[in-house]
Amino acid sequence: MDPETKKVIISPDVVFDEVSFDNYDENDGENTSILALFPDDYTLERNISSTDEGIQSEENIETTTSLEATTRKNPPRQKKLPSHSSIYVVEMNHFSTLSFFFMGESLENEPKLYSEAKGIPEWENAMVEEISALDKNGTWELVPKPYDADLITCKWVYKLKKKADGTIDRYKACLVGRGFSQQYGRDYDETFSPVARMVTVRTIISLAASKNWKLWQLDVKNAFLYGDLNHDIFMEQLQGFVSKEYPNHVCRLKKVLYGLKQAPRAWFSKIAEYLDFCGFKSSSADPSLFIKKTPTVCTLLLLYVDDMIITSDDSVEINNL
Template sequence: MPTFTEPTTIPNRSSSQRPTSAEPTTIPNTSSSPMPTSAVPLLIPISNPNLAIPNSSPQIPPLSFHPMTTRSKSGISKKKLFSTATTPDHLQTEPPNYTVASKYPEWRAAMASEFAALQRQNTWSLVPSSPSQNLVGCRWVYKIKRATDGSVSRYKARLVAKGFHQQAGVDYAETFSPVVKPPTVRIILSLAAQNRWQLRQLDVSNAFLHGYLQETVYMAQPTGFIDVVQPSHVCHLHKSLYGLKQAPRAWFERFTSHLLTLGFTASVADASLFVLKQDSVIVYLLLYVDDIIITGSDSTVVSNIISQLSTTFEVKDLGPLRYFLGLQIDYKKAGFFVHQSKYITDLLMKFKMSDCKPTSTPIATAPVLSTSASDSLADPTPYRSLVGALQYATFTRPDITFAVNRVCQFMHNPSSAHFVAAKRILRYLKGSLDKGVLFQPGPLTLTAFTDADWAGDPVDRRSTSGITVFLGNNPITWLSKKQHTVSRSSTEAEYRSLATGAAELAWLRQVICDLGLYLASAPIMWCDNTSALALASNPVFHGRTKHIEVDYHFVRECVVRGDICLQFISTDDQVADIFTKALPTPRFHRLCSKLLVCSTDHMFEGG
């Protein structure tokens, strides 16, 4: 008696392959023997549904496959990914808000310490709330302070007011607060190197809390520290708080007024520079918000001043100047080596270019960047963030000044080509991390170099001025600036650079005068354009130059008074050429050697 197979259902059949109503959808099977793996089960039409197909049937019609191509047919498969995200360790990264920070005892202790400092300073008093009050919110901001080896030194929490809730004329008026200018910092470093003075660094804890408010400001009670007896009251601020629009100004006025009582005088040229003269002793103090540099001819007097400041403010003596505003100061036998290796390294990590391939120059000689690019960036924020960070890198890197100036000209509508140019600067910095400025002893003389690239911009044909000034052997200021008007000749472009250089020298001379120093000779300004030099010495105008009469009179008066002395220099030796255009690699490195030095034994400071 023949054996029969059990019912089988055919998967994935199309509607055209389905059996008719007379055909069974299953085939009964009473055998326990398995079907061979190579056999393909099919439905065979039969006339009697009670009969089954014998298992030994040799004739099996071929299977008709669907023409659609699928991933399975093509052998394409994708592994299922499982989320492996873990909760971040907020003892190594800053917590985003109070809710997260309050779960860690370290951050709770930091907030309690900050709140206690606010109470000691009598920063506010609680008053009943009123609908007429413009209430300012507040929030906690967290920062991990790290040691030089990258380990956590302390956890810092700061209560910050939401200044964007303030209203002009209601709870704030004037907000401007000056900060020390970069050339002033370089002048102090140069003088300290020349006289071999010790540089000291100070930090004022909770600096803004020392400023007195002249306006009436109301703030909500801080989260986590709401008074249990008066929970509905608000804080009437008596002193400034971080985040308030007028906080920097209030702190600056409080600190500078106290310095005047100690005998300091403020510089006319730079409001953040203070000078103390006591007989033959002289002390210089630089203020940048709450960071202070102090140096002088007598270390005992400097220590006494620090002690006097500590009686009024919570001043931390950080010892010898090592790390200031992202600047690293290494002490060498020849002087002070100042660089920004850590800042640039962090910048490379931020933009994920730590492993990028270095370039030999910061900007390519061709093609020239222009605004004609059509592929504007969908989100220009990363570009603007990068360019802004590169601007600060020029503090000790004059070699990237021109390149940064060029990419800054496209901030309003950057394209992908502009972003590539900005990243090229990072690639150049990656290969030159060991470069910086060496401040060493030298003569007390000012020497300036001015140059211009006539009609160098292919879009608007404006020229670019390049200026650098040396105090002795030390570069103290450098500038790459696009001229405001179109110059009709190379003489005009060079002469406008002379005028800008003369103005910079006038300001530097005023700073040096405020420091109690006097130059033995007039500053020398080197220019490689004989026509511009002749125009500065010849009082006769002609038709092609009368439209630059204002600049002419300014430079001419400086020459007549003896404030500057103009000299000719060959183009090959013109140092300012590096600030006016993109240069080939050999010439670029030749000019760089006149501005920068290399050092490979850095120690990273700060955090």
Template sequence: MSEKMDALYHNGTWSLVPRVQNTNVVDYKWVYRLKTDPNGQITGYKACLVAKGFHQQPRVDYHETFSPVVKPATIRTILSLAVTQKWPLRQLDVQNAFLHGDLQETVYMKQPPGFVDPTKPDHVCLLHKSLYGLKQAPRAWFTRLSIALQQLGFSGSRTDPSLFILNSNGTIVYVLVYENRMKTHKFSLEGVKQGTNNFSDDKCIFKGEHEMLYEGTIDQDPNGLANVLVKRFTNQEHGFLKEFEFVFKYKHENVLGLVGYSKEMDERIIVYEDASKGCLDSYLDDTSFTWIQRLKVCIDIARGLKFLHEGDVGQDVVIHRDIKSSNILLTMDWKAKIYGFKDAPNDDVVGLSACLDPSYYNKKDLTKESDIYSFGLVFFEILFGRMVFPQEKSGNKRMLDYLVKSVKSQSTRVEELVFEELKKHIVQKSFTIFRRIAIQCLHEKREERPTAGDVLEELQKALKFQEDYEERKAKLNSIYKKILDKVPISDKVSIYNILSEELLHEDDKLEYYPSKTVDEDYHSEPNDEDVEM
């Protein structure tokens, strides 16, 4: 442990700073391993300081986490060329690779006990280099390596950023970068059964024709027991392999993350990260699901779609083809994760035909714009507090085609359908932006629909208006209350009216009312709604 700490100090991994109030401080864990020889005899001991990345907060101490993974086709191509051209092959191993990555975000970590600076016991570690366990560690390491190779004259391949090429004086050098820590956990079937009570019905949160989803726990050494989601495939070897390949390759904070898998006997299981709140469709009519939370969920979905549609470095464009509320999972802190990727060609329909992009019937293919159309329907579900196309068994059914046509033709005002609880709190400017982008997503012409990036930008504007309004409202209400508390009861109504008419912003709404001992006629005074319903 002392040797490891000396190496971290020498590497300039962190500096000690006073703890800043209301900042996130990541915990850590020491991980121990025994080194053995081929005969199983212990030859040494290893210790590794690992940051507890699951304590990190998105958009606070980490942003993008995706790191390119070399494509199998690239490996096969280079190996084939090496064999036919009789090129020499070399393999290099970078020790403690992740410790060399430079952090761009501000990340704080607790001082490890036993190594606390006695002169600064209350300080925390401000990380300058990445540590194993941090969410952005793979990306930070790859960025550092890419810069170093480019300085040596290498250039990245356009088709695979994990391939670097140097062509100098008739000599060609190919460097393939692969991080073996990207390997995922293989769990025993027995461990998965224990964590799901032998796949009991009370742990099952979704049943499909060929798959089931369970809540459960799994032993994630060295992090211990963790809550997870377990997807069990039935007679779907190909579906299992394709989905596993996808979630292994495409990693993003708004795409449900892979934890591991189990493949024993006839069982095919993928273990996902926990999303303890379940599906979005269960919260559409939840009165505690605030407008700001709803906006943030939509922003998360937009970020996930932007990642899939625009393609990060070394990543193909992905069309989900089944964006709907039941395929959006929520974590305990209301963070949205896209789920439900299916193995099918892009001209195949995998979701409800009623929620399908209308352009499909003419062009017989699904595109990024088809996902945007489906996203537009989720917008209206968020706004209306109910499914726009519920199952046949559900009551209060509103046909989707009627909804879309009436909204587009303005024969029905969107405001009339808004979830009643939301009407009390949505600020007009936020609502207007949300409504406009939702309707644009449902445009009949694909080329007229916004991109996921456009949607994200507009939603962030809507959120900013709402947050500014609520912050301003809280301050104004506090000021009004202090003023009204200092005037005689007989003057409260007149002072209140002056404040309402002269000082109140057009988007604000007073929530403080004078004492009920004042003339009750006061309470019948009109109070402008934030959204004109």
């Protein structure tokens, strides 16, 4: 901009005038700084007098308060427990039971290793039950070990299933494959599996409550064992259950085991395929929500890993599922 003509000129080449500044008065800056640093005598005297008055008023208030405090000598307030605190009585035998229940302590310990569970009838029966389920499902087959095969290992995981009162319901032994030894591209490709969002869970429960629909919660037993494998995975034989006829063979997995990287995805694909066959459609807002709607019946099924929440306006539809 030309400072004299006040015209704006647009040009690719400009030179900044760093000597003269438009609308700038040197005296204004000096006067402002002088006033800020050295206020007049009247202002100083006024501030000093007002400060003195404030100090005197505070001293008067403190003196008055101290005099009132000395003249008033009320007796100290007696402290006692509220009356409602005496209506709660907990006997010692009940307290010991509750402490064990809420603190999660139990006389039974969950074994960490197979050597700890070996010899205990309850845990041995749980392992036999797990092996029977795996054999019935055709989870693997014994084959000679390929010369270039990389074996994955497995381990037993032991859990105590308890009732609402804290007592033991059953002993559960789960065979878990150690998927951390798998290699991408050789043993697995995709691992993503949708998981239900908590807002969807709340919405389903709220809808069932508002519509007065019945709500079912299901737990699919050995859910991951239903998933199909698309890769050749070889696993060593189970500790404590090595075949006497083929001790040097290995397990070629035909179904998914817990612990494998592709296990959640394989299970979700299997259950989604079955629900699609039954007429359910996956929701675009949450892929874990499956909806089946007819002119007379509406059914909602929410899948959270191996747990399900089902609600419908027709109980017969749930029983037929």
